[in-house]
Amino acid sequence: MRLSRYFLPVLKENPAEAQIVSHRYMLRAGMIKQQAAGIYSWLPLGLRVLRRIEAIVHDEQQRAGHIPLLMPTLQPADLWRESGRYDDYGAEMLRIRDRHERDMLYGPTNEEMITDIFRAHVESYKALPLTLYHIQWKFRDEIRPRFGVMRGREFLMKDGYNFDVDKPAALHAYNRHMVSYLRTYERMGLTAIPMRAASGPIGGDNTHEFLVLAATGESEVFYDDRVTALRLGERQIDYDDRAQVAAVCEEFTTLYARTDETHDEAAFAAVPQAHRKVGRGIEVGQIFYFGTKYSEPMGATVVTPEGARVPVHMGSHGIGVSRLLGAIIEASHDERGIIWPEGVTPFPVGIVNLKQGDAATDAACGAIYASLRAKGLEPLYDDRDERAGAKFATMDLIGLPWRITVGPRGLAAGTVELTARRTGEAEEMSPEAAVARVAAIYAAI
Numbered sequence: 001m002r003l004s005r006y007f008l009p010v011l012k013e014n015p016a017e018a019q020i021v022s023h024r025y026m027l028r029a030g031m032i033k034q035q036a037a038g039i040y041s042w043l044p045l046g047l048r049v050l051r052r053i054e055a056i057v058h059d060e061q062q063r064a065g066h067i068p069l070l071m072p073t074l075q076p077a078d079l080w081r082e083s084g085r086y087d088d089y090g091a092e093m094l095r096i097r098d099r100h101e102r103d104m105l106y107g108p109t110n111e112e113m114i115t116d117i118f119r120a121h122v123e124s125y126k127a128l129p130l131t132l133y134h135i136q137w138k139f140r141d142e143i144r145p146r147f148g149v150m151r152g153r154e155f156l157m158k159d160g161y162n163f164d165v166d167k168p169a170a171l172h173a174y175n176r177h178m179v180s181y182l183r184t185y186e187r188m189g190l191t192a193i194p195m196r197a198a199s200g201p202i203g204g205d206n207t208h209e210f211l212v213l214a215a216t217g218e219s220e221v222f223y224d225d226r227v228t229a230l231r232l233g234e235r236q237i238d239y240d241d242r243a244q245v246a247a248v249c250e251e252f253t254t255l256y257a258r259t260d261e262t263h264d265e266a267a268f269a270a271v272p273q274a275h276r277k278v279g280r281g282i283e284v285g286q287i288f289y290f291g292t293k294y295s296e297p298m299g300a301t302v303v304t305p306e307g308a309r310v311p312v313h314m315g316s317h318g319i320g321v322s323r324l325l326g327a328i329i330e331a332s333h334d335e336r337g338i339i340w341p342e343g344v345t346p347f348p349v350g351i352v353n354l355k356q357g358d359a360a361t362d363a364a365c366g367a368i369y370a371s372l373r374a375k376g377l378e379p380l381y382d383d384r385d386e387r388a389g390a391k392f393a394t395m396d397l398i399g400l401p402w403r404i405t406v407g408p409r410g411l412a413a414g415t416v417e418l419t420a421r422r423t424g425e426a427e428e429m430s431p432e433a434a435v436a437r438v439a440a441i442y443a444a445i
C-alpha cells in the first residue's frame, strides 16, 4: 500500500477524551473513530488489525475442531423468554420493536439462539461432540462505556458453544477451549492468564477468565507470579486427547490466580510471600460450563445409545476480539507509539523513502515494494513528499515492527537500513538482504 493513496488520518494532538494509552494511540493512529458513546467506526488501519486478530481466532478454533457459522445480530425476544433471561438481563440489553410490534433485541450473547439451532437439527448423540462458533458484533448497553474499544457498547466477540452428551464430555470441551485460547493469545504476543472467576448472567459455576496483566485493566487480580512464566509454546496438542488437554489445563490453573470476585484470602496467604502479587488485568476472554441451564428449558435433547432422551450439556466460550486491540497496545507500546507484535501487525513492514522524487531512491523503493509483495508481504510504503522526521514519527506511531529506510546516501554504498521498532536497532544491508530478512521473520511465525 502506498501511503499517498491510503486513508490514514493521523492526529497530531493527543485527543482529550482518551484516558489510557491504547485509546489515545488508536485515535492518533487513525484506527478508529467514535460515532456515539462506546460505538466506533473501524478505519482502514484499525480494520486491518481487527481482521488479523479474527484470522488467528478462526485458525485456532478450527484447529481445535470447532465449526464456524454466522448468526444474526438481531434476535427475537421470544427465544430469551424461553430461557427466562429476557427479564433478567436488565438495562444492558438493547430492546427494539419492529414495525409489526414484535419485540426484538440486539444480541449481547447467543446462548439461546444457538440452542434453538441445535434443537431444530440434532436428534442423536451420534452428532456429538459438537462445537459451533461465530465472530459477530454484540451490543451491551454498558452504563459507563470507556477506554475506547476496551469497554464498548458495540463490540466484536468470538463466541462458541459446545454440545455434549454428558458432563465429562462437556468438561473436555471446556478444557479444549482453555488450551486453544492459550495458543490464540500467545500468537498475538500476549500472556493471558486463566483465572478462576464468577459467571454472572451467563450462568454455571465452572468458569475462567483470561487476564492480560496491565495497570489500566478493569479487574483486580491476585496471583502467584510464577504463573506469568508459563507458556504453551510450540508443543503439539491432540485436541481429542482428554488426558493431554486436561494436563495442560492443570499446569496453567494450579498456581493461585483469581479475580476479586472469587479471591480467597486464606488460600492466597499460602502462596510464598515473594511470589504473592496483587495487580490489575484486562479480561480478554471467558469460558463457561453451565450444564443444562439452556438445553433443559428450551428442549435441546439427544437420544442416548440406551434410547433415553436427555438434555445436552453445554458451555459457552468468548474472546473479546475488538477489546484485544486495546489489550495488545496496553501490553506493547512506548512513548512514541504502538509496537505491534508480528502476529497481528496491520502491515509487516514499512518502507520510508528519504528523498521522494529522487529517481534512484524512488526506483529502489519501488523495487523493494514489488519484491516484498511478490513474497506475499504487503508493505506500507511512505511515498509522501514529507520530511524524514515526519515519516519516522508516523511509522513509530502506527507501530509496524520493521522499517526499511531508503536514501540516496545509503544507496550510493549499496545499502538500505532495516530497523526493529521494538529495540530501535538498525542494520545496514543490501535491499535484497533486507527483503530476505523480513520474509524470513514472517515465514517463522
Ligand code: P5A
Binding pocket: 108, 109, 110, 111, 140, 142, 149, 150, 151, 152, 153, 155, 157, 158, 159, 160, 202, 283, 284, 285, 286, 287, 288, 316, 317, 318, 319, 320, 321, 322, 323
Ligand atoms: C461466552 C461467549 C459471554 O458472553 N457468552 C458467549 C459468554 N462471555 S463474556 O465474558 O460476557 O464476554 C466474552 C468476552 O467479550 C469481551 N467483552 C467486551 N469487549 C468489549 N466491550 C465490552 N463491553 C465487552 N463485554 C465483554 C470480553 O473480553 C469478554 O471476556
